[in-house]
Amino acid sequence: MLNLVLFGPPGSGKGTQSEKIIEKYGLVHLSTGDILRGELANKTELGLKAKEIMDKGELVSDEIVIGMIRNKIKANKDANGFIFDGFPRTVAQAEALDNLLDEYNEEITLMISLEVEREELVKRLLKRGEETGRADDNLETIENRISVYEKQTSPVKEYYKSQGKAHLVDGIGSIDEIFDKVADQIEMVK
Numbered sequence: 001m002l003n004l005v006l007f008g009p010p011g012s013g014k015g016t017q018s019e020k021i022i023e024k025y026g027l028v029h030l031s032t033g034d035i036l037r038g039e040l041a042n043k044t045e046l047g048l049k050a051k052e053i054m055d056k057g058e059l060v061s062d063e064i065v066i067g068m069i070r071n072k073i074k075a076n077k078d079a080n081g082f083i084f085d086g087f088p089r090t091v092a093q094a095e096a097l098d099n100l101l102d103e104y105n106e107e108i109t110l111m112i113s114l115e116v117e118r119e120e121l122v123k124r125l126l127k128r129g130e131e132t133g134r135a136d137d138n139l140e141t142i143e144n145r146i147s148v149y150e151k152q153t154s155p156v157k158e159y160y161k162s163q164g165k166a167h168l169v170d171g172i173g174s175i176d177e178i179f180d181k182v183a184d185q186i187e188m189v190k
């Protein structure tokens with residue numbers, strides 16, 4: 001299996017690059033943000049509970065998101081591999097993911113961190129907010145999402161660095177240029 005963590009702050013292009021990676025490498029896409037928004041669209045208890053937290057730009061509990069990922073891995077045991085997008089977001093989630101994969105004798109192959117500075121993130125997300133109306137793409141929530149990333153999520157980068165698995169990619173430029181750099185990293189470990 002090729003198991004890729006696509007890492008980066010809100011608006012860095014995780015979802016955008018995931019689509020292109022899936023097209024080329026046929027991996028199963030696991031985005032905890034997309035799963036939570038799907039729950040909300042279906043008005044499940046979980047979705048309604050998560051909405052309040054997501055609207056503030058805070059993190060949903062580790063227990064909930066780890067449970068979601070556990071179910072998805074189990075349901076896709078025969079996949080070529082997974083792209084984890086927006087997960088893990090805390091060191092506890094990263095440790096839980098290692099343990100989950102270990103149950104299948106699998107591991108994370110590599111982590112790609114999309115490097116984009118704050119000003120560009122805000123610009124992209126405000127634009128998307130105007131275009132699509134995604135509820136958490138407003139200035140106040142965007143600022144908090146970035147702060148939460150810096151405080152709670154950035155240590156995950158160190159976690160993968162210490163395992164020698166973190167690869168930093170410049171996330172500024174055209175979507176295709178960035179994808180070429182991402183694909184180069186994947187080719188090196190494939």
Ligand code: AP5
Nearest residue numbers: 010011012013014015016032033054058059060086124128
């Ligand atoms: P989540 O859905 O994961 O959102 P996020 O991390 O804030 O990131 P985005 O999805 O906004 O950005 P992205 O990096 O995917 O960029 P994209 O490709 O869309 O999480 C939402 C919420 O759910 C969290 O705040 C939290 O509450 C909860 N949650 C989710 N996972 C969780 C977890 N594991 N633990 C706890 N809570 C969790 O691109 C952004 C925009 O930029 C798009 O409009 C795109 O078209 C554009 N763009 C992309 N690339 C480029 C480029 N190269 N140049 C110009 N524009 C570009």
Ligand code: MG
Nearest residue numbers: 014015033086
């Ligand atoms: Mg996304």
